[in-house]
Amino acid sequence: MANREKLINTALALLLPALALAAYGMGEPFYVTLATRIAILALAAAGLNLALGLGGLVSFGHAAFFGIGGYMAGIFATHAFNQTPLFTWPIEIAATDQMPVIWLVSAGVAALVALPIGLISLRTSGVYFIMITLAFAQMIYYFAISWPAYGGEDGLSITMRNGFPGVNTLDPLNYFLIAYGLLLLVLFIFTRIRDSRFGAALQAARQNEVRVASIGIRPLRIRLAAFVISAMITAVAGALFADLNRFVGPSMLSWNMSGELIVLIILGGTGRLFGPVAGAILFVLFEFALGGLTEHWQLFLGLILLGVVLFVRGGLIGLLAGKVHHG
Amino acid sequence: MSSALLIEQVLNGLQFGVMLFLMAAGLTLIFGVMGVINLAHGSLYMVGAFACAAVAAYTGSFWLGLVASLAAAAAAGAIVEVTVIRRLYSRDHLDQVLATFALILIFSEGTRWVFGSFPLYLDIPPVLQGAVSLPGGAQYQLYRLAIIAAGLVVAIGLYLLISRTRLGMRIRAGESDREMIGALGVDIASLNTIVFALGAALAGLAGALVGALQSVQVGMGEPVLILAFVVIVIGGIGSIKGALIGAILVGVVDTMGRFLLPQLLTLFMEPSQAATAGAAIASMLIYIVMAFILAVRPKGLFAVNA
Numbered sequence: 001m002a003n004r005e006k007l008i009n010t011a012l013a014l015l016l017p018a019l020a021l022a023a024y025g026m027g028e029p030f031y032v033t034l035a036t037r038i039a040i041l042a043l044a045a046a047g048l049n050l051a052l053g054l055g056g057l058v059s060f061g062h063a064a065f066f067g068i069g070g071y072m073a074g075i076f077a078t079h080a081f082n083q084t085p086l087f088t089w090p091i092e093i094a095a096t097d098q099m100p101v102i103w104l105v106s107a108g109v110a111a112l113v114a115l116p117i118g119l120i121s122l123r124t125s126g127v128y129f130i131m132i133t134l135a136f137a138q139m140i141y142y143f144a145i146s147w148p149a150y151g152g153e154d155g156l157s158i159t160m161r162n163g164f165p166g167v168n169t170l171d172p173l174n175y176f177l178i179a180y181g182l183l184l185l186v187l188f189i190f191t192r193i194r195d196s197r198f199g200a201a202l203q204a205a206r207q208n209e210v211r212v213a214s215i216g217i218r219p220l221r222i223r224l225a226a227f228v229i230s231a232m233i234t235a236v237a238g239a240l241f242a243d244l245n246r247f248v249g250p251s252m253l254s255w256n257m258s259g260e261l262i263v264l265i266i267l268g269g270t271g272r273l274f275g276p277v278a279g280a281i282l283f284v285l286f287e288f289a290l291g292g293l294t295e296h297w298q299l300f301l302g303l304i305l306l307g308v309v310l311f312v313r314g315g316l317i318g319l320l321a322g323k324v325h326h327g
Numbered sequence: 328m329s330s331a332l333l334i335e336q337v338l339n340g341l342q343f344g345v346m347l348f349l350m351a352a353g354l355t356l357i358f359g360v361m362g363v364i365n366l367a368h369g370s371l372y373m374v375g376a377f378a379c380a381a382v383a384a385y386t387g388s389f390w391l392g393l394v395a396s397l398a399a400a401a402a403a404g405a406i407v408e409v410t411v412i413r414r415l416y417s418r419d420h421l422d423q424v425l426a427t428f429a430l431i432l433i434f435s436e437g438t439r440w441v442f443g444s445f446p447l448y449l450d451i452p453p454v455l456q457g458a459v460s461l462p463g464g465a466q467y468q469l470y471r472l473a474i475i476a477a478g479l480v481v482a483i484g485l486y487l488l489i490s491r492t493r494l495g496m497r498i499r500a501g502e503s504d505r506e507m508i509g510a511l512g513v514d515i516a517s518l519n520t521i522v523f524a525l526g527a528a529l530a531g532l533a534g535a536l537v538g539a540l541q542s543v544q545v546g547m548g549e550p551v552l553i554l555a556f557v558v559i560v561i562g563g564i565g566s567i568k569g570a571l572i573g574a575i576l577v578g579v580v581d582t583m584g585r586f587l588l589p590q591l592l593t594l595f596m597e598p599s600q601a602a603t604a605g606a607a608i609a610s611m612l613i614y615i616v617m618a619f620i621l622a623v624r625p626k627g628l629f630a631v632n633a
Contacts, residue, residue: 058421120618123625127364127420127564131556132621138553139614146610148603255549259428266425296440302432309426310414 005321009274012281017180024173032172033244034288038280039179040240045264045276046186047233052262053271054194055226056206060130060258061117061137065231067144067253068113069106069238074156074248076102081159097162099169099178099243103236110235111228113140118227122220134255141253155249162243169243179240183277186233190273193229202226234261263305269315278316331465336586337579338461342471344578345478349533350555351562351570352485353526359565360501360522363412364420366427368530368555369548370434375400375531376538376547377438380447389452393535400531401524403434408523413516431549439545446542449535474536481529482571489567498522502565554581557617563627572628577613584612 016035023031044066051057079086079095087093096102121132145153167174193199205212205219212219242248251257260283268279286304290297312319354368378399383392407430415423451470458466489495497518500508509515534548541547558577562569589605596604620628 052421058424060424120621123621127358128560128625130364130420130424131560132617134553135557135560135614135617138550139611142610143607146603146607255553259431262421262425263428266421270421296436298432299436299440302429302436305429305432306411306426309422309429310411 005272005274005317008278008317008320012274012277013184015281016277017176020173020176020180029172032176034284036172036176036179036244037241038277038284039176039183040237040244041261041264041284042277042280043179043183043186043240044234044237045261045268045279046183046190047230047235047237048261049230049265049271049276050190050193050233051223051227051230052265053275054199054206055202055223055230057122057223057227058130058262059133059227059230060255060262061133061135062231062234062261063253063255063257064117064137064140065110065114065234066238066241066257066261067140067248067250068110069103069235069240070242070248070252071144071150071156071238072106072109072235073102073162073239073242074158075150076105077158077160077162077243078150078156080162097160099162099164099239102162102239106235106239107232110231114228114231115224118224118231122223122227134258137253137258138255141250141255144250144253151249153250155247155251158242158246158248161246175244179244182236182240186236187273187277189233194273198222198225265315267305267308267315269317272315272317275315275317282316329463331461331463334461334463334465335467336582338467338471338475340579340582341575342474342478342578343582344575345475346533346537347551347554347558347578348478348571348574349481349529349536350551351558351574352482352567353529354555355559355562355565355567355570356498356522357526358559360498360505361412361416361519363415364423364427365412365526366424366552367407367430367434368526369550369552370431371400371404371527371530372534372548372551373434373438373545374403375528375534376449376543377442377447377534378531379535379538380449380543381442383449384447389450389539392449393532396531396535397528400534401528403531404527405520405524407527408520412523413519416519435545442545444545446544447538449538449543451539470539477532477536481532482567485567494521554613557613559627561617561620561627563630566627566629569627569629576616580616581609581613584609588612 016039020032020035023029023035044062047065048059048062051059075086076095077097080097084095085092086095117133117136121129121136124132144150150156161169161175163169164178167178169175169178194203201212201217201222205217205222209219238252241252264276264279264283266279267282268275268277286301287297290300294300308315314323350368350372354365357363357365357368375396379389379392379396382395383389386392411426411430415426455470455473457469459469459472461467489498497508497513500513501515501518501522505515533551554577558573559570561576562571562573585606588609589602592601592605595601624630
């Protein structure tokens with residue numbers, strides 16, 4: 001079974017660039033953008049998968065980190081475009097439009113926000129955790145709406161997509177390759193974390209908290225670390241997403257977005273390495289195919305989702321590769 | 328700042344709190360008895376508001392609309408329980424979140440399909456139009472006072488229902504040990520459906536009552552749902568008393584924060600800056616209060632089975 005999952009993973013990993021290259025070759029930039037969207041959503045969900053899949057932490061507030069990344073990209077792009085400094089006090093800091101810097105800042109800011117949220121919400125578990133993460137994300141959402149400096153309710157348009165050293169990011173294929181490269185990097189990091197001592201403790205804490213505590217590991221610290229790392233990855237995806245759409249608005253912070261990120265993971269397969277990728281492919285294709293048929297596509301998405309939750313446990317990868325193999 | 332204005336804001340806070348209580352009471356009952364987290368509770372609120380607006384527009388009577396909102400929300404709740412929620416009792420919370428998230432998509436898009444994207448409007452019934460004079464010379468909208476009264480009546484009714492009736496006894500027994508009351512011969516399946524329909528009816532009532540103050544539109548339920556979550560997290564999940572106190576606390580803190588914070592900040596900064604900063608902080612205030620309460624009591628103020 002494990003080998004079959006590896007085969008599926010390889011197929012999924014090759015499918016995306018194949019789609020992007022084929023679309024690019026046929027002169028269909030729209031489909032390249034669609035593939036980029038899939039890669040970025042998969043990246044965001046891969047971040048959440050670390051907390052949700054490995055750690056069993058059902059965060060219903062990851063849109064907060066996704067949006068934080070998005071706003072960082074928007075804020076940097078705006079300041080860089082207008083050639084105004086980010087801060088004038090206490091020291092003047094100039095903005096840059098270089099993506100690697102923006103990603104690092106996004107991850108850093110997300111970590112700073114995730115730390116207190118995690119500290120408070122991880123004191124609880126189960127439904128409390130779900131509701132509290134949702135509430136904190138909503139707090140950030142309302143803050144973004146009521147703070148007018150960066151667009152408030154209207155959001156921020158990104159006039160010029162941020163740059164990457166030595167690459168023209170305006171070319172859709174180049175931008176796809178950046179997003180896809182980051183996705184592969186994060187999936188690699190995911191496997192390293194999963195197979196590390198830290199990852200073993202995280203998964204053990206999900207399965208039996210008392211046993212983990214009784215052998216001298218504090219579940220809170222392990223979970224907090226996982227929550228923060230997960231938030232950082234999702235924030236980087238958010239920065240990419242804002243640059244893809246050249247727009248960031250409060251909708252990136254909304255509870256809908258948090259729900260969609262969870263949906264991606266469940267559609268693909270919770271805790272599976274390529275679950276987020278499979279889920280993002282399915283989700284974007286549903287959105288695209290159903291959206292072309294009817295403007296009420298969300299109704300059908302809801303029905304499909306309900307069917308998956310009630311009857312297809314384990315998501316697409318679970319369906320294709322069987323249960324998780326404990327080797 | 329006059330005392331009349333202050334009284335008005337306190338009453339607005341109470342009215343908001345009472346409305347949150349109607350939502351939170353249903354959520355907390357459903358969680359207490361069935362252990363299910365129901366994200367689609369906001370959709371039932373929306374169903375109530377739409378049923379009231381549609382029936383009131385058709386018959387010209389707000390009161391018939393109110394009856395319709397209770398019936399429609401309770402029916403929607405019962406159908407949802409029988410077809411979907413029932414399958415989720417033995418599942419983990421993740422599956423419950425996802426299935427009820429799917430229900431939100433279905434309800435929202437279904438409502439948009441039937442009623443279109445434009446908001447509906449619901450008039451305040453003639454009897455409750457106008458204002459009353461309060462001590463201190465303030466004028467206050469009669470309808471909002473009526474909402475406060477209705478909410479308090481529901482709170483007392485719920486208390487009596489749960490503490491004095493046979494159904495209430497079963498609900499309490501269900502909260503402490505589901506399997507045991509099943510073994511004693513109580514029909515748990517229909518008890519679940521009744522509790523779910525009851526919670527749904529309360530949400531529908533809240534939606535209908537608020538529908539006359541705001542516009543009735545798709546997506547109106549979710550912001551209220553998330554505030555109701557804050558309420559039951561503060562009050563303690565499963566506790567009706569906690570829901571009432573949490574709801575009033577959230578309603579008053581939120582309303583007073585929006586009113587007082589910008590004024591308070593003018594002491595430290597320029598008026599325009601104070602207005603922006605005050606509004607931004609006020610929008611986060613209840614979440615900050617929630618964080619503080621959780622830091623002290625992680626299970627909420629009135630935790631059941633703490």
